[in-house]
Amino acid sequence: RLLKNKFYEEVQELYSKAPTKEELIELLGRARAKKGMFEGDLEEGELEIGQISGLIHEIKPAAAIVEEMISEFNQAKKEVSKL
Numbered sequence: 001r002l003l004k005n006k007f008y009e010e011v012q013e014l015y016s017k018a019p020t021k022e023e024l025i026e027l028l029g030r031a032r033a034k035k036g037m038f039e040g041d042l043e044e045g046e047l048e049i050g051q052i053s054g055l056i057h058e059i060k061p062a063a064a065i066v067e068e069m070i071s072e073f074n075q076a077k078k079e080v081s082k083l
Contacts (some may be wrong), residue, residue: 003047007032 002008014027028046036045 001049001051001053003036003042003049005045005047006043007036007046 002011010027014023019027032044032046033048034045035041036047039045
């Protein structure tokens, strides 16, 4: 699973042509992971994403997420105290 960027498009195009091992090495073996993950190249770099990314439906500020977590914690705490 890759982030959909320019590199992803290149990989998809190559795979659609049933590439040889050498063609794959040529595309994938150019330090793409280093470019993406360590150098922050969002277009040419390989940026792997996990299955959890399918559960992301909106982008929120961190403060809003923390507030939601605190609110959910307080609600759960009330429910547990009733037991």
